[in-house]
Amino acid sequence: MTEKYQTYTLADFIQDEAFIQWAKSPNEAGDAFWEQIAASYPYQKEVIAQARQTVLNLAELSRPAFDEKEAGLIWAQISGQMNEAPVSASVFRLGWLRYAAAAVVVLLTAWGIRHWYREPETLYAQRTEQLENVHEEINETGNARIVQLPDGSQVTLAQGSRISFSPNMDGSKREVYLSGEAFFDVKRNPSKPFFVYAGELTTRVLGTSFTVRSFEKENVASVQVRTGSVSVEARAPRKTQSVVLAPNQQVSFFRKEERLSMGLVKAPQPVIPQAELARFTFNNAPVGTIFDSLSKAYGIEIEYDKEAVAACRLTSSVQEESLFEILGVICEAIEADYQVAGAKIRISDPHCN
Amino acid sequence: MxxxxxxxxxxxxxxxxxxxxxxxxxxxxxxxxxxxxxxxxxxxxxxxxxxxxxxxxxxxxxxxxxxxxxxxxxxxxxxxxxxxxxxxxxxxxxxxxxxxxxxxDIGMVAELAEDSNVFESAIFGHDGPSDSYEKLAEAVNRLSPRQREAVQLRYLHGFSLDEIAEMMQMNNQSVRNLLHRAILQLRLFFETAGGLLVFLSALQNFSGR
The missing domain is CATH 1.10.1740.10 (RNA polymerase sigma factor, region 2, helix turn helix motif)
Structure with a gap:
């Protein structure tokens, strides 16, 4: 079988199936085999070495140059559309697949995990790389930094965050790309909606103020609304979800679970001027009325049982306490508890005489 | 990789x-x-x-x-x-x-380059790159589109002749010929200048078969 190799030229070697395989992926058996040939026909030793190098050179030289970013861009398109595509029923329901699946889990760990956890990191890069004319601000200082946008809106960029936008914002939309955390005070312009793209979250507003937090390494991304109303869409591989947020509401997006969860911001701010809130004085007022006033002042729904609180009256005024401090004081007085449930506050039944 | x-x-x-x-x-x-x-x-x-x-x-x-x-x-x-x-x-x-x-695009293009005198011009061009790798690169660039496709499938992607044949919708022998002609065209660039003469004489047997 090996006699043919004694008259092989370099051109013959590089057309030989077994030789190509070995040159491309050497292994012990191959090494032994070709060393044996070289030992039998010493004049072929140099030819074999050159042929091997030639196979490798041909592989390298026949590879067209291509843009390495392309793979990520195409995947972003594919995964975006996978959810819309109708799913056909699988016909493979074989018992051995259970074992296969276990093996696959092991095989996939490296590729799979690398892929799924890398994707959010590159979303910002993928999007901004595609933009032709883009201005980027990076905050590497230890403090928040204020960035003025071309449309008059103002962004407070948290440390370790970056933001990209077109220098003139002259399209039909105002679009901003964020990686990290920023507070947006958006100048109202109903004819030009304002979009913030941050990881899976797209936030759309007309004119309002809100905070977006989407650090690539964190599992939870969030949007918190200060004023106005904000619509948020979370586009993840398995599903796309959206919510509309009112002031003091926030939405959290759990990346791994692809779950959206509504809640309240940690420190709700009044939606009426602070001075007006400071004038709130309750003199032996029914507690229900106090809850209703607070609800209006903060734009947050406060749930309570009307009959249960009917007997409760309270005298109180608001100085500089936060909403939760005020609620704490009231609940202590009426022997009740408050609880944040989603985007609402729920008051347990009080014990008033 | x-x-x-x-x-x-x-x-x-x-x-x-x-x-x-x-x-x-x-x-x-x-x-x-x-x-x-x-x-x-x-x-x-x-x-x-x-x-x-x-x-x-x-x-x-x-x-x-x-x-x-x-x-x-x-x-x-x-x-x-x-x-x-x-x-x-x-x-x-x-x-x-x-x-x-x-x-x-390839596949649609008549194989103009295949029988042209690319080979001669590559040999006799005196002011081409001197390094043998660069010469090979230049020679690969002068292959016809179908030759380059076959060379890439064979050497970069490592497909067998049968697989290449099915992909390029040719029969096995045609792929063999396509690659063989490509290798003939490239043969002068496989070796450094020193090894060239030895190689050429070996090739005469090879071509004569």
């Missing part, structure tokens, strides 16, 4: 497991398949057409298609071959839909 062929059997088994998981709707398996083969598919796509947008669209169509149709796809022991063949067909189909894009 590319999946190796060290043990074709193991590779085939791994592919079958991956493929079954994907057919059962496992997104991670699907992502793994993409991740594993996309670089090679893109470099092959760029060989088939220079139209970047068309490659992008074709790759996207291909993966969405197999995702949607996953339940109805055949079991395969070579995902790579399946993907390469499907991508090529898809690119050709898309090219046919856009005739204005055809001119620059």
């Amino acid at each position: 590319f999946p190796n062929h060290q043990s074709p059997l193991k590779e085939a088994n791994a592919d079958m497991l991956l493929w079954s998981a994907f057919q059962n709707g496992d997104r991670k398996a699907f992502a793994s398949i993409y991740q594993k083969y996309i670089d090679e598919l893109l470099s092959y796509g760029y060989r088939v057409t220079s139209d970047r947008q068309l490659i992008r669209d074709s790759v996207q169509d291909l993966f969405l298609h197999i995702w949607v149709r996953r339940g109805n796809l055949a079991v395969t022991d070579s995902i790579k071959f399946y993907l390469f063949r499907s991508l090529r067909n898809r690119i050709i189909r898309n090219l046919e839909k856009h005739p204005e894009r055809l001119h620059a």
